[in-house]
Amino acid sequence: xxxxxxxxxxxxxxxxxxxxxxxxxxxxxxxxxxxxxxxxxxxxxxxxxxxxxxxxxxxxxxxxxxxxxxxxxxxxxxxxxxxxxxxxxxxxxxxxxxxxxxxxxxxxxxxxxxxxxxxxxxxxxxxxxxxxxxxxxxxxxxxxxxxxxxxxxxxxxxxxxxxxxxxxxxxxxxxxxxxxxxxxxxxxxxxxxx
Amino acid sequence: xxxxxxxxxxxxxxxxxxxxxxxxxxxxxxxxxxxxxxxxxxxxxxxxxxxxxxxxxxxxxxxxxxxxxxxxxxxxxxxxxxxxxxxxxxxxxxxxxxxxxxxxxxxxxxxxxxxxxxxxxxxxxxxxxxxxxxxxxxxxxxxxxxxxxxxxxxxxxxxxxxxxxxxxxxxxxxxxxxxxxxxxxxxxxxxxxxx
Numbered sequence: 134x135x136x137x138x139x140x141x142x143x144x145x146x147x148x149x150x151x152x153x154x155x156x157x158x159x160x161x162x163x164x165x166x167x168x169x170x171x172x173x174x175x176x177x178x179x180x181x182x183x184x185x186x187x188x189x190x191x192x193x194x195x196x197x198x199x200x201x202x203x204x205x206x207x208x209x210x211x212x213x214x215x216x217x218x219x220x221x222x223x224x225x226x227x228x229x230x231x232x233x234x235x236x237x238x239x240x241x242x243x244x245x246x247x248x249x250x251x252x253x254x255x256x257x258x259x260x261x262x263x264x265x266x267x268x269x270x271x272x273x274x275x276x277x278x279x280x281x282x283x284x285x286x287x288x289x290x291x292x293x294x295x296x297x298x299x300x301x302x303x304x305x306x307x308x309x310x311x312x313x314x315x316x317x318x319x320x321x322x323x324x325x326x327x
Numbered sequence: 328x329x330x331x332x333x334x335x336x337x338x339x340x341x342x343x344x345x346x347x348x349x350x351x352x353x354x355x356x357x358x359x360x361x362x363x364x365x366x367x368x369x370x371x372x373x374x375x376x377x378x379x380x381x382x383x384x385x386x387x388x389x390x391x392x393x394x395x396x397x398x399x400x401x402x403x404x405x406x407x408x409x410x411x412x413x414x415x416x417x418x419x420x421x422x423x424x425x426x427x428x429x430x431x432x433x434x435x436x437x438x439x440x441x442x443x444x445x446x447x448x449x450x451x452x453x454x455x456x457x458x459x460x461x462x463x464x465x466x467x468x469x470x471x472x473x474x475x476x477x478x479x480x481x482x483x484x485x486x487x488x489x490x491x492x493x494x495x496x497x498x499x500x501x502x503x504x505x506x507x508x509x510x511x512x513x514x515x516x517x518x519x520x521x522x
Contacts, residue, residue, distance in 0.1 A: 149360050156364040159378055159388055184361075184378065191386045220385055220464040253467045255450065256382050288467070289451050 151182045158185070167198030178209060186213035187221040194224070194234075203234030214245065222249050223257060239270030250281055258285035259293045266306065275307035282306065286318065294322040328407035335403025340371065343399040343432070348373065350433045355440065362444055362465075364388070371395060375440060379448070381461035389463060391443050397488045398436045401428055405492035412500055424495050431491045438479035445476045453477050 155177055161170035174192070177185035190209030193202045207228050213221030226245035229238045243264045249257035262281030265274045279300070285293035300306040301315035308314075335343075348366055355363045367374040367390075375391040405428055409420045447458045449467040454477055468476070497504050 152360045153356075156360065156378060159364050160376075163376070163388065188386075191380075195386055197386055219466055220380055223382065223464060224385060255467075256462050288449075290462075 151177055151180070151185075155182060155185050155188075158188070162188075171198055178212075181212075181216075183213040183216040183218040183221065186210075186216075187218045187224070190221065190224070203228070205234075207234030219249065219252075219254060223254070226257070226260070239264065241270070243270035250284070253284075253288070255285045255288040255290040255293070258282070258288070259290055259296075262293065262296070279306040279308060291322060294318055298322070328404075328411060331407030331410060332400075332403045335400065335406070339402060339406075340396065340399045343402050344368065344371065344395055346429065347395075347398055347432055347436055350429070351436045351440070354433070354437055359441070359444070363440070375443065377444070379463045379465050381463055383461050385464060389447070389459075389461075391447060391459075393436075393440060393443060395436070397484055398432045398439070400488050401432060401492040404489065405496060408492060408496040409499070412496075412503055415500060415503070420499050424492075424499055427495045427498075428491060431487060431495075435483040435487050435491075438476075438483040442476045442480035442483075445473050449473050454480065456480070 158173040193206035210225040229242035246261040250261040266278035297318040304310040373393040
């Protein structure tokens with residue numbers, strides 16, 4: 134019993150030393166103490182800690198405390214995104230869409246959006262839906278577009294709800310014109326539960 | 328009771344909150360360190376400093392305000408109940424009851440904090456709560472967990488603030504509850520039936 138308790142305490146206390154350091158760096162950032170935040174974030178990022186890689190990438194992207202460098206930013210996002218960091222995957226997808234710091238690739242943008250969308254992240258579901266609808270980075274696929282836009286709309290993502298209203302009103306996304314469904318989505322988008 | 332609640336409002340809650348903040352910060356450090364950086368007291372409310380950013384401003388982190396009166400009102404109710412009970416050692420019971428209520432109040436705060444995080448991450452209005460405008464850069468909790476956290480919020484905000492002090496007072500004064508309250512209810516019911 135004592136052995137398990139000790140193990141649990143060790144796990145709780147020992148496994149998140151990187152998280153603690155990262156949180157300290159965030160406190161520095163919040164207080165605009167960039168000279169102190171940067172070395173901590175850099176050492177964590179180099180050690181492979183994904184949230185620090187994302188944050189460092191953002192600092193390079195926005196030139197916050199360091200020289201703006203989109204290429205460096207994209208490299209850090211890429212490393213964090215490979216470790217499933219939501220912020221990095223989202224930002225990397227946007228960089229691929231516009232071609233900042235990386236070669237423009239709608240196909241890679243869609244890949245990252247879709248990876249996030251599959252994990253339930255509504256803004257990415259919306260983006261994936263729109264890319265399928267427009268045929269960006271993939272062949273136009275209305276069934277996929279409707280699937281992702283509906284998923285986002287069901288999570289209360291307003292722009293997706295607006296797309297559902299338009300689709301049912303005008304018969305877009307391969308859906309039949311259905312004024313009742315259009316009205317239902319319109320009402321859902323406007324009315325809050327309380 | 329009104330005097331006890333006035334004492335809690337003007338003097339007690341500040342100190343109760345200080346203690347709770349210390350305890351809750353310790354627990355969030357252990358259990359939610361990947362999302363919560365710290366808790367800042369801000370005039371009888373807390374600001375949860377998170378490590379989460381928004382889709383619109385990915386460089387900045389988000390702070391979530393938390394109203395705290397409900398976590399500490401139980402102390403005022405408990406002191407009122409204890410001090411109005413005749414024939415007991417009041418100070419001993421105030422001390423004992425307060426010690427028993429502290430973990431419950433900490434649990435209430437933790438359940439509410441966890442719910443606030445889930446509400447803003449999942450970004451779906453639930454009960455009477457509406458999330459902030461922006462989407463946070465975090466994956467949503469599964470629906471069943473989100474609803475479970477909403478139940479926790481209801482317990483923390485509606486049920487425990489009043490029920491916990493009453494239960495603790497009843498536990499500390501079992502003889503009084505049995506001898507005076509239950510006895511009189513039974514007597515009244517028997518009288519009503521025999522009449």
